[in-house]
Amino acid sequence: MIREISEKYSPLLAEIHRRCFADGWSEKSFRNILLQKCAIAFVEEDGAIIRGFGVANVVLDEAEIITFCILPEFRRQGLGKCLLLGLMNHLLDQGVGKTFLEVPENNLEAIRLYESVGFEKISRRPDYYRTKHEFQDALLMVLYLPVSTKSQ
Ligand SMILES: CC(C)(COP(=O)(O)OP(=O)(O)OC[C@H]1O[C@@H](n2cnc3c(N)ncnc32)[C@H](O)[C@@H]1OP(=O)(O)O)[C@@H](O)C(=O)NCCC(=O)NCCS
Secondary structure (H helix, E strand, O other): OEEEEOHHHHHHHHHHHHHHOOOOOOHHHHHHHHOOOOEEEEEEEEOOEEEEEEEEEEEOOEEEEEEEEEOHHHOOOOHHHHHHHHHHHHHHHOOOOEEEEEEEOOOHHHHHHHHHOOOEEEEEEEEEEEOOOOEEEEEEEEEEOOOOOOOO
């Protein structure tokens, strides 16, 4: 099941994020992000267990997914796709026509997931991600959403 959540979930989101990314964001970062009016966060949950989440910023009719993850033990079960589709439907209902995101070019799981719901690669930002040992290009992807009749 997926549902929208508030900034009260920041501690939990930070804990999940740390398990999904080498440079996970802090509780304070999540709180600051989710307190912004433009932010929307959705979780995927099974009863009381939150298995992943996605956060997007919405400005007028454009959105950007700023982070998205499923806990390692729950991957490859279709939960990421279900959460992403739910988030996209919600954005569509809000009148969003285009959703962007950036992904490291070596993150093939994520790129395949995004392509599986219709995102297309539109450009590349050279050396956008830096770790201790390497640079990675970022791929910029976009999904054009059909116009929703519900938002009109
Ligand atoms: C990317 C991520 C969210 C995918 O979540 P998931 O729940 O495992 O994805 P799903 O099971 O819904 O997979 C949907 C599709 O994505 C693709 N995919 C997902 N994981 C994949 C993998 N390990 N290898 C190849 N394709 C993969 C497949 O096309 C899959 O469809 P299929 O199972 O019918 O082949 C998850 O791997 C994750 O949290 N990774 C770490 C955080 C991250 O990189 N986030 C993205 C930041 S931009």
